[in-house]
Amino acid sequence: MKIRVGDTVVVIAGKDKGKTGEVLQVLAKEERVIVEGVNMVTKHVKPSQADPEGGIVNKEAPIHVSNVAFYDSKSKSAAKLGYKVSVDENGKKTKVRVNKKTGAEVDSKKKK
Structure with missing residues (x-):
């Protein structure tokens, strides 16, 4: 899967079409x-020891990866991603994500 945590994506299908947001979590097995x-x-949450109040909570639900596209902030549009193998000066090979249209390398803002 080419979408990673920290990427900014745009929704291209469904009820939230056109919205952009940051990827909080990737569920690879469910895509x-x-x-x-x-x-x-x-969500209706029952009271528990961890949350004695309970009540009604709004939260994000998973969306299928085919309904989102990587958002390129430079061109301000959705972009397709590909992979390219780059070799550094020591001869070490690394696989990097690239924007298929511009050929520019894409680096994600990793959350720690």
Whole structure:
């Protein structure tokens, strides 16, 4: 899956089409991503020791990865991603993501 945590994506299909947000979590086995502020659902939470209040909570639900596209902030549009193997001066090979249209390398803002 070419979308990673920290990437900015745009929704290209569904009820939230056109919205952009940062990827909070990637669920690789289900091929879904959780995007900040997109596909909000209402959850009814029972009171528990961890959350004595309980109540109604709005949270992001997973959205299928085919319904989102990487958002290129330079061109301000959706972009397709590919991979390119680059070799550094020591001869070490690394696989990097590239924007297929511009050929520019894409680096993600990794959350730690």
